[in-house]
Each structure stands twice: as structure tokens, then as C-alpha cells.
Amino acid sequence: MRRADRLFEIIQHLRRRQTTTARELGEALEVSERTIYRDIRDLIASGVPIEGEAGVGYVLRPGYDLPPLMFTEQEIEALVLGARIVETWGDAELAAAAGDAAAKIEAVVPERLRGYMANTALLAPSSYRMEPIGFDLAELRHAVRRQRKVRFAYTDVLGQGSARVVRPLSLAFFGPVWVLAAWCELRQDFRTFRLDRIHEFEALTDGFKAEPGKTLHDFLRRPQTWTRSSLTAVEDGSGNH
Structure with missing residues (x-):
């Protein structure tokens, strides 16, 4: 979790409860009490009205709220449509995150915009139609x-099969298929793979670091990247041998 997100969550926890200890916050956010003490100190220094002390607990003075996010109608349309697309075309975990994000935005936008957000057409x-994917x-x-x-x-x-170990670099949805761009260790080159043709998928514990010539930036610099021409290569197999 990014520190900015953790600070936001600390305020949210304090808003929901009368008194909260550093231990409770640390357990909820999966960080040490020392980290919570430092975060509380920085929040107080930035003007957040938190009262209390280490070993006793903390409370947020009534009336404090985060500054409202200000969006135009068009920005709201972009956010809502994006969230709805992710809810429809993403995996279950990503769909849930999109729904949660939309709910958080709706909770903090001004009242006059909430109805517009909920009722955007x-x-x-x-x-x-999306080709089914046989793994998570x-x-x-x-x-x-x-x-x-x-x-x-x-x-x-x-219909030709092969076993691959790849460095996954990017995912793109070209309805009705999801496509993976990767550095393939078998071919020692970039390859694109349709996810609906992948089976026996396994995420490995082996990590990789960015190496010159093998990065997403290098892939995107190639001509015909993420175009209909590249998808044709995926379709006929010429991009995967």
C-alpha cells in the first residue's frame, strides 16, 4: 500500500470509530505500530485534528472531513464509464475494485453531482462477446x-502447441480477446499471446528486472505494436513461433 493511501485509510478508520489505538490501526493496515506513530505525527503536523497519545489511543475531532474532490460532468462520465467497462471486461477482483473506486468517488463529490454520477447514461x-479465459x-x-x-x-x-516461460509486460483487450505482450524465453524475442489459447497457466516466484531490449518500452517502440496487423500475427500464429 502506498503511504498516501495508508494515511487516507488512517483518517477513514478514525472517522468510523471514537477511539483507535496504534496497535489496532497497525493490524488493520498490516504495518508496525512505529509506522502508525510516525504517520499520526505527520498527519497532525499537516493540520489533521487528531487528539490522543501513544499507548492510549487516538480520536479525530468532530467536523473534520477530507477536502471534496471536484469533478466536471464530463470527468464524471469518463470515470463512471471507465469503471463500468472494467466491471464488465475485467476479472472478478478488478471488477470489485472498480466498483469500490466508483463508490468512494461518489461518497466525496458534491451533492449536486452525485445524482448525475449515479444516472449517467x-x-x-x-x-x-469475449473469448473465455481458462485461468484467473x-x-x-x-x-x-x-x-x-x-x-x-x-x-x-x-493447433500447434508449445510450452512457454515469459516475462509478462502488458495486457490489452481487443474485443473479443485479451492479449498478452511478453518477452519469450523460448524465442528470445517479444511475442504476443491470446489469453483464450493459454492453458496450464502458472505464475512463478522467479522475478525479473528491466533489461535493455526486453522492456515494455522496447516492445512499444516496435512498428505495428498493438495494431490490427499485430493481432493478425497472433491470429495466424506468425507472432508466436
């Missing part, structure tokens, strides 16, 4: 974020 219906997409997302290698079996459009 931009929708992402669930009756869409969240595991792959975590591997991308944490820079962990993954192993899987892959079957191309010609």
Missing part, C-alpha cells in the same frame, strides 16, 4: 505488476 452492458486473469495481472515470470502451454491457430 453511459453503459457497458454485460451482454458482450488476476494472477496474470499480479505477475505483470510484480514483474514475475509465468509459465503456460500455448496452442496457436494451427
Whole structure:
């Protein structure tokens, strides 16, 4: 958790309870009491009206609230539509996070904008076509974020199979398919893989660091990256051999 997020959560905990100890906050946020003491001290220094002391507990004086987020109608439409798309096309974990994010935004925007946010006419219906994925997409997302290698079996459009260990770099949704861009250790080059053709997926504990020539930036600098032409290569197997 980023420190800014932790400070926000500390305030939220204090708003919900009359008195909270550093130990309780530390257990809830999975950090040490020493970290909580430091965070409380910094929040007080920044003007947050927290009262109390170490070993006794802390309380937030009534009437304090976080400054409201100010969005225009168009910004709200962008946020709501983005959240609804993620809820429809993402994995269950990401969909839940999108719903939570929208709820947090709705809770802090001014009253005059809440109804507009709830009733915006931009929708992402669930009756869409997406090729089914035979593993948990969240595991792959975590591997991308944490820079962990993954192993899987892959079957191309010609029905030819291969075993791969790759460095996952990026995920993109080209309806109706999700596509993975990766550095393939078998081919020693960048490859793109349709997720609906991946099976026996396994996230490994082996990490990797950015190396010149093997990064997402290097992949994106290549011509025809994330275009219909590159997807054609995925479709006919020429991009995966």
C-alpha cells in the first residue's frame, strides 16, 4: 500500500470509530505500530485534528472531513464509464475494485453531482462477446505488476502447441480477446499471446528486472505494436513461433 493511501485509510478508520489505538490501526493496515506513530505525527503536523497519545489511543475531532474532490460532468462520465467497462471486461477482483473506486468517488463529490454520477447514461452492458479465459486473469495481472515470470502451454491457430516461460509486460483487450505482450524465453524475442489459447497457466516466484531490449518500452517502440496487423500475427500464429 502506498503511504498516501495508508494515511487516507488512517483518517477513514478514525472517522468510523471514537477511539483507535496504534496497535489496532497497525493490524488493520498490516504495518508496525512505529509506522502508525510516525504517520499520526505527520498527519497532525499537516493540520489533521487528531487528539490522543501513544499507548492510549487516538480520536479525530468532530467536523473534520477530507477536502471534496471536484469533478466536471464530463470527468464524471469518463470515470463512471471507465469503471463500468472494467466491471464488465475485467476479472472478478478488478471488477470489485472498480466498483469500490466508483463508490468512494461518489461518497466525496458534491451533492449536486452525485445524482448525475449515479444516472449517467453511459453503459457497458454485460451482454458482450469475449473469448473465455481458462485461468484467473488476476494472477496474470499480479505477475505483470510484480514483474514475475509465468509459465503456460500455448496452442496457436494451427493447433500447434508449445510450452512457454515469459516475462509478462502488458495486457490489452481487443474485443473479443485479451492479449498478452511478453518477452519469450523460448524465442528470445517479444511475442504476443491470446489469453483464450493459454492453458496450464502458472505464475512463478522467479522475478525479473528491466533489461535493455526486453522492456515494455522496447516492445512499444516496435512498428505495428498493438495494431490490427499485430493481432493478425497472433491470429495466424506468425507472432508466436
